[in-house]
Amino acid sequence: MSGWDRLLPDSGASGELRDLAHHERIYGQLDLRVSRSALLSAIRDSGLTGRGGAGFPSSRKIDAVRAATGSGRGDSIVVANGAEGEPASDKDKVLLTFAPHLVLDGLQIAAKAVDASEAVVYVHEGPIVAMVASLVSVRRRAGVDAVPTRVVSAPAKFISGQESALVSRIEGGLAIPRATPPPIYQRGINRRPTLVNNVETLAHMALVARFGADWFRSLGTDAEPGTMLFSVSGAVQRPGVVEAPIGVGLATLLQACIVTEPIQAVLVGGYHGTWISVTGDDRALCDASLQSVGGRVGAGVVIALSDATCGLVEVARIAGYLANQSAGQCGPCTNGLPAIAAALSRLAAGPVDASLLLQLDLLNRLVDGRGACRHPDGTVRMVRSALSVFAGEVHQHLAGVCTATYHEALTPIVPSAHKSFVGASS
Amino acid sequence: MSSASSGSALWFLSRGTGIVSLLLLTAVMALGLLTRGGRAIPGLPASAVTLLHRNASLLSLAFLGVHISTAIIDPYVSINVVDAFVPFVSAYQPFWLGLGALALDLGVALVVTSLVRVRLGLRAWRAVHWTAYAMWPLILVHGFTMGPDIRSGWLLGLSVISIAAVSLAATWRWSTLSASPR
Amino acid sequence: MTTLRVDWIACDGRGLCAELAPEVIHVDPWGYPVIASDSVPSRVLPHVRRAVAACPTLALRLVEPDRPSERR
Numbered sequence: 001m002s003g004w005d006r007l008l009p010d011s012g013a014s015g016e017l018r019d020l021a022h023h024e025r026i027y028g029q030l031d032l033r034v035s036r037s038a039l040l041s042a043i044r045d046s047g048l049t050g051r052g053g054a055g056f057p058s059s060r061k062i063d064a065v066r067a068a069t070g071s072g073r074g075d076s077i078v079v080a081n082g083a084e085g086e087p088a089s090d091k092d093k094v095l096l097t098f099a100p101h102l103v104l105d106g107l108q109i110a111a112k113a114v115d116a117s118e119a120v121v122y123v124h125e126g127p128i129v130a131m132v133a134s135l136v137s138v139r140r141r142a143g144v145d146a147v148p149t150r151v152v153s154a155p156a157k158f159i160s161g162q163e164s165a166l167v168s169r170i171e172g173g174l175a176i177p178r179a180t181p182p183p184i185y186q187r188g189i190n191r192r193p194t195l196v197n198n199v200e201t202l203a204h205m206a207l208v209a210r211f212g213a214d215w216f217r218s219l220g221t222d223a224e225p226g227t228m229l230f231s232v233s234g235a236v237q238r239p240g241v242v243e244a245p246i247g248v249g250l251a252t253l254l255q256a257c258i259v260t261e262p263i264q265a266v267l268v269g270g271y272h273g274t275w276i277s278v279t280g281d282d283r284a285l286c287d288a289s290l291q292s293v294g295g296r297v298g299a300g301v302v303i304a305l306s307d308a309t310c311g312l313v314e315v316a317r318i319a320g321y322l323a324n325q326s327a328g329q330c331g332p333c334t335n336g337l338p339a340i341a342a343a344l345s346r347l348a349a350g351p352v353d354a355s356l357l358l359q360l361d362l363l364n365r366l367v368d369g370r371g372a373c374r375h376p377d378g379t380v381r382m383v384r385s386a387l388s389v390f391a392g393e394v395h396q397h398l399a400g401v402c403t404a405t406y407h408e409a410l411t412p413i414v415p416s417a418h419k420s421f422v423g424a425s426s
Numbered sequence: 427m428s429s430a431s432s433g434s435a436l437w438f439l440s441r442g443t444g445i446v447s448l449l450l451l452t453a454v455m456a457l458g459l460l461t462r463g464g465r466a467i468p469g470l471p472a473s474a475v476t477l478l479h480r481n482a483s484l485l486s487l488a489f490l491g492v493h494i495s496t497a498i499i500d501p502y503v504s505i506n507v508v509d510a511f512v513p514f515v516s517a518y519q520p521f522w523l524g525l526g527a528l529a530l531d532l533g534v535a536l537v538v539t540s541l542v543r544v545r546l547g548l549r550a551w552r553a554v555h556w557t558a559y560a561m562w563p564l565i566l567v568h569g570f571t572m573g574p575d576i577r578s579g580w581l582l583g584l585s586v587i588s589i590a591a592v593s594l595a596a597t598w599r600w601s602t603l604s605a606s607p608r
Numbered sequence: 609m610t611t612l613r614v615d616w617i618a619c620d621g622r623g624l625c626a627e628l629a630p631e632v633i634h635v636d637p638w639g640y641p642v643i644a645s646d647s648v649p650s651r652v653l654p655h656v657r658r659a660v661a662a663c664p665t666l667a668l669r670l671v672e673p674d675r676p677s678e679r680r
Contacts, residue, residue: 179615330616331640366636372617461664473627476662548618548666 006219006227007203008243012098018131020138023101028210030105032112032146039113043205045213047225052081052161052198053270053299055224055287058205061185061195065114068186068193075117076193078110078147080202081166082123083175085158086270087321089301091229092199094241096128099203100135104149106202109209111147114195119149121199122166124156158271158325162373163196165327176327177373198299200229221247224286228297232257234266234304246297247289249282254304262307265389269298271318272378275311275389294385310404311390312397315383316344322379333376336367340383351400360387440496443489445581448569450486451533452588454479455562459595480540487537490530519572526568532561562592609647611671612656616640618667625659625668632656641668 009017009026016022024030044059069076080103084092096103107119121132133151140148154160154175162177167188169175188194197205204226208216217225224246230253233239237258244253250266263278268285274295276283283289287296305311323337340363346352347360360383368380387394396403457479460467467475494510497503505523509516511531514524539546539554570585612632621639631652634642648656648670660668 177617179617331619331621331638332616332636335638335640366642370614370616370640372615471627472622473624473662476624476664544661544666 005243006207007095007099007102007200007229008241015098017099017101018097018135020101020135020142020144023099027102027105027207030108030144030206031210032108034209036112036115039109039209042208042213043113046204046208046216047213047223048201048204048208048216049224050198051200051204051228051299052084053272055296055298058197058201061197062110062113064183064185065193065195069114074192076114076195077118077120077189078107078114078116079120079122079166079170079189079194079196080104080107080199081161081163081196082121082128082199083154083156083161083166084198084299085156085161085325086231086272086299086301087158088233088267088303089231089270089299091231091241091300093124093128095199095203095229096123096132100132101139102203102206103199104132104135104139104145105206105209106197106199106204107149108145108147109205110195110197110202114193116147116195119145119147120170120189121149121151122161122170123151123153124160125153126156129153158322159327159373159375162375164373166196167194176329177375179372219245221245221284221286221288223288224297228300230285230300230302232302232304234302235259235261235263235306235309236304244285247284247286250278250285250302251282253285253302259304263304264307264309265305265311267303267305267318267382268295268301270301271322272374272382273298273301274381274385275315276385277389294381306406308404308406310348310393310402311386312344312348312393313402313404315386315390316341316348319344319379319383322375322382326375327373330371330376332367332370336363336370337376337379339363340367340379344383347394347397350397350402352398354398356398357387357394434502436496436500437502440493440500443493443496444569444572445584447486447489447493448565448588449584450482450489451562451565452591454483454486455558456591456595457482458558459592459599462599483537483540487533490533494530522568522571525564526572529561529564529568532557532564536561609673610650610653611647612643612660613669613671614641614643615667615669618665620665620667622664624662624664628659628662629655633659 012026017026040059040062043062048058049055050058050061065076082092082096082103104121107121110116111119121136123129123132129151136149136151139145152170154165154169157175159165159177160169160175163184164178165175167184168178170189184194184196186193188196204216220226226246227243228246230242230244230248231240232242232253236254237260239257242253242256244256254263265275265277267273267275268290274290274293276290276293276295285297285302290296305314319337319341323341326333326337328334340360343356343360343363347356364380364384367376369377371377393403457475461472461476461479497505498507498510503518505516505518509518509523509527511527513527513531514520516523535554536558539551543551566585566588619640621635621641623635623639623641625641626633626635629652632644632648633656634644636642656670660670
């Protein structure tokens with residue numbers, strides 16, 4: 001036991017934690033009698049940040065909702081966001097499958113923190129909906145929860161998990177983004193102040209409430225404490241979800257998933273993330289370390305690209321997928337992403353005139369920051385980092401040469417179905 | 427004697443401004459249809475069309491003001507302020523005059539909602555603006571039936587030209603609308 | 609600092625704004641506005657106001673310095 005397995009202990013690897021009694025044996029009972037101020041200071045002192053990708057401090061999010069609730073806009077509402085759109089991220093689904101009660105405990109804690117009167121678990125359509133719903137009713141019968149919880153599902157699309165899309169869906173509309181201001185922590189679901197947390201964030205919150213801030217901070221870095229669920233895929237033998245302290249070395253993490261070939265680069269943070277080249281040194285996976293290369297840990301997605309694979313082919317595929325995932329609401333995204341994807345496909349196929357790079361640069365600038373949600377921005381970030389990390393390969397491709405020896409598709413384009421997690425201790 | 431001549435001057439003024447209003451509103455209607463096409467007319471900036479649409483409608487309101495007030499003041503026919511705004515209650519030509527009153531009400535609603543469009547929001551504004559399609563035919567019929575000599579002279583020609591202009595603009599609008607989904 | 613904000617979902621790319629305030633609003637190849645500068649110079653403010661008022665879909669908004677928008 002390395003002590004990393006807070007959310008996904010080996011003892012839960014075959015799903016026993018779905019049983020409420022077993023969950024309570026492992027983690028202890030949820031105690032909602034704790035005073036709100038004690039709870040708030042524990043969350044603040046823990047330094048817990050959002051695990052959905054943005055990495056925003058959880059206590060500040062709670063404060064914002066509390067401030068908005070004070071101004072007479074009605075009771076607040078809390079949402080567990082388990083509808084990650086990242087095809088390369090499985091951690092929301094894995095967490096909900098293997099440790100659902102931890103998420104539901106955290107949802108109650110969050111509800112208590114902002115004095116909410118209603119809680120929602122927001123997940124993708126699929127068997128997980130019925131599973132979570134049945135656990136919610138088990139908890140209701142057992143009298144565990146203080147606030148009623150319901151389950152809302154959305155199509156398994158990339159943008160369904162975006163916050164304004166989530167609000168729209170829970171209100172009964174389509175799971176597509178809206179024009180944002182005012183922020184949803186002031187006016188969200190049915191105009192009520194809304195606290196949206198990623199399911200993993202809530203699971204951590206449930207543990208902070210039980211074991212305290214100091215315990216939580218005993219892993220991770222000082223600036224980014226705690227563990228994180230990393231979804232590792234690509235050129236590894238055992239792709240899956242690994243729980244590890246934030247700041248874990250990239251090589252250590254990859255090794256946990258068994259690497260057998262040289263890795264040239266990794267995509268960190270998901271399809272909206274950043275490509276970073278893998279050099280000799282073991283880069284720490286935390287924002288502080290990734291900042292220097294323009295990256296962020298985000299929701300913990302790590303996709304490894306072997307030396308034998310062509311980065312440009314993968315980037316073109318991912319860009320094509322992202323272009324397809326546009327909700328088609330905003331002109332620059334609707335027109336720009338397909339144009340970017342097409343240009344990248346031409347580059348991947350090669351040979352092409354070097355003016356294509358100028359064209360790509362122009363397209364990137366025409367799309368960046370020009371949408372109602374961050375989908376265009378995130379796509380451009382990923383593409384730009386690829387063009388810089390794979391700069392050498394770009395020049396080969398212009399001349400019609402691809403150095404890759406392996407041409408099979410690597411990156412998952414639909415959310416993969418594997419329901420396993422890789423125990424970090426193994 | 428003097429009252430009779432001022433009376434006929436008022437009558438001519440009312441009739442003249444009425445005709446100008448009709449022509450202006452025809453232009454407003456046609457321009458409005460052109461802006462809704464969503465596609466630029468070659469050589470004519472979309473903003474110019476919109477601006478012209480707006481200014482012509484405000485100008486037509488001014489002419490309507492003169493048209494209506496002179497009709498009320500004119501002693502030859504008994505029309506009062508209420509008749510101008512409440513349709514179908516006047517003693518004189520209640521139905522045909524009523525069509526004009528109805529069009530006036532719609533016109534006022536169109537102008538007022540357009541002036542506060544930003545505050546009103548697009549949906550409500552658009553809902554009201556749809557009534558413009560009803561307003562223009564009302565004006566046409568009102569002018570045709572209230573102008574006693576219309577059938578015999580150049581007024582008939584003007585009416586025909588108006589209908590042609592609006593039909594042309596409408597055709598253009600619907601054709602571009604089918605070309606693009608919005 | 610007065611800034612221009614586009615509601616991208618509402619914007620249809622009709623291009624009226626760029627005609628009325630070409631100093632700060634350009635159009636991209638698809639007809640959608642490109643806001644050329646972060647702040648609107650006071651000299652062109654009248655033009656920009658006209659552009660905001662003329663937008664057929666009310667997608668353009670002027671954010672005044674005294675009323676900062678809450679979030680990007």
